[in-house]
Amino acid sequence: MNYLSVENISKSFGERTLFKDISFGINKDQKIAFIAKNGSGKTSIMRIINGDDESDTGQVVIRKDIKMAFLSQNNNLQDELTIEESIFASDNEVLDVIHQYEKALENPEDEEAYQKAFDRMDQFNAWDFETQFKQILFKLKLEDFKLKVKNLSGGQKKRLSLAIILINRPDLLILDEPTNHLDLEMIEWLESYFAKENITLFMVTHDRFFLERVCNEIIELDNGKLYQYKGNYSYYLSKKEERIASENSSIDKAQNLFKKELEWMRRQPKARTTKSKSRQDDFYVIKQKAESRRKENQVELEINMERMGSKIIELHKITKRFGDKTILDNFSFDFQRGERIGIIGKNGTGKSSFLNVLTGTIPPDSGKVVVGDTIKIGYYTQSGINPKPGQRVIDIIKEYGEYIPLTKGKIISASQLLERFLFDSKKQYDYVEKLSGGELKRLYLCTVLIQNPNFLILDEPTNDLDIVTLNVLESFLFDYPGCLLVVSHDRYFMDKIVDHLFIFRGEGVIENFPGNYSDFRAYEDSVEPVKDDTVKEKNNWKQQNVSSGLTFNEQKEYQKIEREIKDLEIDKIKIEQLFSEGKVADADIEKKAKELQNIILKIEAKEERWFELSAKMEG
Template identity: 50%
Template sequence: MNYLNLEDVTKMYGEKVLFDNISLQVNQGQKIALVAKNGSGKTTLLRVIAGEEAPEGEAAKVYLHKDVRIGFLNQDPEFFEEHTILEAVLDSDNAMIQAVRAYEYAMLFPDDTEAMHKAIAKMDTLKAWDFEARIREVLTKLEVSDLNKLVKNLSGGQKKRLALAKLIIEEPEFLILDEPTNHLDLDMIEWLEEYLQQPRITLFMVTHDRYFLERVCDIIVELDLGKLYRYTGNYSEFLEKKTTRHDVESATLEKSKKLLKRELDWVRRMPKARGTKAKSRVDAFHDLKDEVSQQRIDEEMKIDIKGQRMGKKVLEAHNISKAYDDKVLVDGFTYKFRKGERAGIVGPNGVGKSTFLKLLTNEIRTDSGKVVVGGNTVFGYYTQDGIQLKENKRVIDVIQDIAEFIPMEKGQKLTAPQLLERFMFNRKQQQVYVSELSGGERRRLYLLTVLMANPNFLILDEPTNDLDIMTLNVLEDFLMDFPGCVLIVSHDRYFMDKIVEHLFVFEGNGKIRDFPGSYTRYREVKKEEDREKARLAKEAEASTPVAPKPKSKATALSQDERKELKRLEKKILKLEEKKTELTEQFNDTSLSAEQITDLSKELSDVNDELEELELRWMELAEMA
């Protein structure tokens, strides 16, 4: 079944063409990822697909199957700010969710037996009890807790997780996701990865998580220079096929350049008075010129900023601890960093990773122990929140406010415009205001401001969020060659595996484990440890002697008690049938208030009797 058809869709912002006459088709069961450079229009294309922005172009068509339920995860999800988390999650037209919402509200007012009975009846009719358990599972997996907390008091990351949880709970057939892994910890990402692999889910998403692309997607679509290129296969197959396409384009471009040169010579020699044939040739020349002018300019971010010399003592933590109220974040951590060390930090959200970084940089004080920073150590600290860039400033002004130039190797200097060019901001983009930059472009600009301090100890807290794959590749190469120390917090597994030599694993209650290896290796070891713990627990349970029950008259069932047990089973079965019958009567919309009251009382009596009989049955069954 065809879910989506895009035909001849164009979108422009001012003079900038994001995409030009593109077409796209999504069929049931396909899992498609969209990749592109930051600022190319990925989010805009998702909004067009989801119907939140109108397409441009006279022949533009966007067709979405009318019977398919669509779910769209925006970069900046919107909620009613005065709603609680529970109200936000259950704000849906889905019949199952409406039944669960009625039941949850009835639970808040247990004295309102009428509302409770109606809610229970609805849950029974729709068989929504399993669905309620599913809601709680999703909320738990994405750490959406404190259901009575107001949405307006949530952080941006919490809102993104809330929006993702709400979307998964609604179970749409066609998911459109914009950077779904942002603000998720590694356990959440792996759970989401497994969820999206289900065959019933049709997916179109933007992500820069390369393991996600490798394991979830079967088609990758690239938005490049305003055109869409479709590649079947996962991320590794995409890289192979993209390389082949660029090789073909390069060969074609060389031929076009030679032909253009010959045509240019002819046009220059051509007399002013020309006939129809000459005019057609001139028109062909201009077409060829346009073709060559659209040649690929593979801008690559170049990072070769000079680093400062590092002393013998780099950074030392001596038995440091930190707690807030009863929550212990760091407990007795001791470590001495070496020159050129590259370490990663992993652990669930809220376990204290960012606090740990602030302790190491003396931004906050320890409760006990001390941090010693080497005399020549210069931190470059890239935080999650970044700096507050002034929206009304141009890109060039942001950099020139820091420095007009920075020193390079061998006494050379690099001016601010030259430095920006190395970070993929050409001279035209340098005049753009910060307010016009995409999320990834802002992060790239922020990274530049961090590196301008010539640090020799880089601390990067979630540096991969919103960066495109090309920028990530260049950043990875830079960090591999960086002569100083690197300490990274990241939920990008691919990035961590490529960069770090060992991990600081936050295991909770302030315990930090130093693991010698990559993230993937750590997960393998962790799974093996969990399996071993489960095996030992099972063996211990099996080897524990079970005291035999004494066969005394006090516990053995008499003949009368055995008869009573059978009578109870029959009576309980009849009462369960009566309860179902009464519950179904509540669906009759013609019932008067008096009839509803009578039914409620009768149902309450049945429940009371059932409870009493079940308790006696359990007592006899245990004795038996």
């Protein structure tokens, strides 16, 4: 059954065309994800579908009597209402019945009103409905029904808007980034809820785990064309790769034909016959096809990273409290070179506060943070850029200099740097206030990285980024040679980038877990609650993570050793070059020789361990 049809819609702003002649349908029980780059009109399409904006062409046809709800990035809540009043303010007969019953409970002396309300609860089968909607509010951490909307945080308002939509059970749900402002526990609950409920969904989300587990169809807007994939995210990735390979093959053939036709065109006399005119017209079609090879997005930035010494950052018995709330309780940790740590935990457990203590933004109550002399921290916060009025994109970068130093004495201009961060020459002269949320994030990341940090801290870097940009960022961070500390709710991102986790449990409890997010979920799912509220580990959890003879921890050690050997080899080459070029002062020869010998011994020890693990893996 067709719920909604989008027929040939288009949208332009002045000379800029967002999209043109877009058509697709949404049928009952489909769970569709809509994927496109930032700035290509995803939100505009959703607003047109919801009737909040008009298309320049075409129309949206909605089946009669279909109940549709739209979760946008902006809430439409009334500030003076409480959470409870906001829920009951919606146009839902069953909710009205529940509301009248709850009012009757407040006046038990009015037996007639109570009995009437009780009978209507039976009549509308509202008892189960009340249980379900209170469970939704509990899962979204909205238990204080008397809180007024004006006193809620931005995240709480987004969750309340989501709760109202879920409680009202529309036939068709339109969702714009539904997982923003949800912690991991909430996201996984929502995943499970959508996966099992017979709800028709059309959504924009950058959460690729969510896409994988919830969606059964993906629609992609790519270079102005619409492509549909009947499957989840993995299926989409596979089929898109095949499509691009096929397109590039077709373009290669067109380029070969174009060269031949170009030679023919150059030999033609100016006077045209009908036959030659037809061939010349075909030539321009071939030319357009030959020049249509897609530009693959890739952030390229050779970090001129300062070499790290032996001391990175040491945390000595750090304690931090806000009133009665404990964030850190005698926490100690010694960061090592090349560490890539993810931080996860429920909202409010102190993840961002921990980063602020680490960077000296706020002081600890007790303990101390010792930062090595060679450490340069790059801190990407959730606050983002604060541009001056009338500032253009290129002005932001020029504040760091007209030319930016890279490795090996190379430099690039501010404009060239922006091109590497996917801002073309036209976009560089846009006013910063005109950028989309994702473009602002990308520009901010650029300003952090051009300062050449060797210890990079990222607080929710994936919020507002489209999937294309996320893949670009992941490729860059995968090869980043310094230390990396990341707070993120994006599980797919964490799996690709980090190799161990800090789990913030609340009340100052922080666990150091040796693995990525999927490893952690496998571990958490393998513990069983027992009657005395303790937990026991299933004996087979670590066995499940044994691959080719290595235990779980040995796999992590194996991966870490490979990076450590690579770093040591770089240090060895640098010292050897100093000796070969005669750049070591006489007074430093003995010291440098000892340093070189220590590095060689470390390499030998780590290679020996690497061979041991390799043999065990093969055995």
